[in-house]
Amino acid sequence: MSDITTTLRERARALMEDGTIAAFIGWEAGRFERQTTPLICLDAADTDRLIFDEYCVNTTAKYVRDLKQRGRIGVAVRGCDSRAINRMIEDNQFKREDVYLLGIPCPQMNDRKTGTVLNKCQDCAHRNPVTYDELLGEAMEETAPQDRYARAHLVSGLDRIARQNIFNMAFERCIRCYACRDVCPCCTCRTCFVDQRNVGWLGKQDNLSENRFYGMIRAFHISDRCIECGECERACPMDLPLMAINKKLVEDMNTLFGEYESGMTTDNEDALRSFSKTDLEEFE
Amino acid sequence: MPVVDEKKTTEEEWEPRILAFACNWCTYAGADLAGLNRMKYPANIRLLRVPCSGRVNPQYVLEALQKGCDGVLVCGCHPGDCHYSTGNYYAKRRLMIFKRFLEYVGLEPERFNVKWISASEAGRFRDTVKEFTEGVRKVGPLKESFTLAPSAGDKLFGAHNESEAPASEEGGAA
Numbered sequence: 001m002s003d004i005t006t007t008l009r010e011r012a013r014a015l016m017e018d019g020t021i022a023a024f025i026g027w028e029a030g031r032f033e034r035q036t037t038p039l040i041c042l043d044a045a046d047t048d049r050l051i052f053d054e055y056c057v058n059t060t061a062k063y064v065r066d067l068k069q070r071g072r073i074g075v076a077v078r079g080c081d082s083r084a085i086n087r088m089i090e091d092n093q094f095k096r097e098d099v100y101l102l103g104i105p106c107p108q109m110n111d112r113k114t115g116t117v118l119n120k121c122q123d124c125a126h127r128n129p130v131t132y133d134e135l136l137g138e139a140m141e142e143t144a145p146q147d148r149y150a151r152a153h154l155v156s157g158l159d160r161i162a163r164q165n166i167f168n169m170a171f172e173r174c175i176r177c178y179a180c181r182d183v184c185p186c187c188t189c190r191t192c193f194v195d196q197r198n199v200g201w202l203g204k205q206d207n208l209s210e211n212r213f214y215g216m217i218r219a220f221h222i223s224d225r226c227i228e229c230g231e232c233e234r235a236c237p238m239d240l241p242l243m244a245i246n247k248k249l250v251e252d253m254n255t256l257f258g259e260y261e262s263g264m265t266t267d268n269e270d271a272l273r274s275f276s277k278t279d280l281e282e283f284e
Numbered sequence: 285m286p287v288v289d290e291k292k293t294t295e296e297e298w299e300p301r302i303l304a305f306a307c308n309w310c311t312y313a314g315a316d317l318a319g320l321n322r323m324k325y326p327a328n329i330r331l332l333r334v335p336c337s338g339r340v341n342p343q344y345v346l347e348a349l350q351k352g353c354d355g356v357l358v359c360g361c362h363p364g365d366c367h368y369s370t371g372n373y374y375a376k377r378r379l380m381i382f383k384r385f386l387e388y389v390g391l392e393p394e395r396f397n398v399k400w401i402s403a404s405e406a407g408r409f410r411d412t413v414k415e416f417t418e419g420v421r422k423v424g425p426l427k428e429s430f431t432l433a434p435s436a437g438d439k440l441f442g443a444h445n446e447s448e449a450p451a452s453e454e455g456g457a458a
Binding site: 155156160161163164165167168193201209212213216217219220223245248249252253256257271272275276277279280281282283284 | 342343346347350363364370373374376377378379380381382384385387388389390391392397398399400
């Protein structure tokens, strides 16, 4: 792992010094053991702080949006980061030539507290970056998860009342910090519907109805674009089963409208932005 | 959503309250025709005219269910007959996913449905409304099963036209 850190620092420094990129996004050591925090390098000297190890849990691609005015942005990308980049390019947030991607095959990230593989990494089917300008290290052999929708199947197998209880309990716990929205590479609206106070989609109360409205509608808004990175669930301070919702929506769309995987290319035809006259005629 | 009347929740006097989104170009005219022909259908339904079934944002559906409706029906033109050519195809995909989603979080399938009703199908409109109302009546008031949070549902819905609901509770506790 340390050799990746070394090459990452070297390449980032070289790119900063020859003016290819204006900023570089990676990770640096955090204040605690086994903890890292995203690092944005604005000059070449900062690149010495970059690291890469099994605790780089954050998906950093969304920072490109904040930095794109500075010029071309360098990003260290793993599988999930690269798919997030693809997703944002497809959503017209920036162009491919606005980013310079240093690909890193991902060794799977670990939970800081337990030292075991993170939930989001257990389901991962794309550890190698799907798009990059340079690949640091050797590409890995992909391990496809046994069941892509395992998280949804855990819940959908239960009866209606049990499912209702699960989601009522989950949404009752929600504190509506909007962390899931803020980390999501698909949530790129200039003004989110929850912030449109005058329109009044969402009240200010912290209660089950409002929380459920937020949780369900946010999931629905990103449903056809979700790259299944699991970052929302990782960022959630209340440990809500958010991926059980996202996976369910993705599963439905895959079974009803044909197999697809969001974020693999930049010209995907999203299920809810298109239609086919041969769609299943479910409603009479 | 307009405040129509006080929500009755006890078993005997409860009547389902149903919101129907009706496309201006087909279902709304179909409902009009049903009226002209003096057809009888349950008065539980409230029609809300929209320019196209593609206009129905799934947020409206969830909002209606959370703020006092027991069922929501979306009606539009038959696929291929949309006034705007493609609106109902988009609506179909969207609502197919949303219906499954509502059922996934624990709502009964009877509470939400989509029907294609053209302007000439007055009888079909009547039958749809009857059928849907009966379905909702069978599953009972939403409040008990979807657990509308008291602070949002009751207060929000009742705060403007009646002072007794939240106030009497406070008075009783004190």
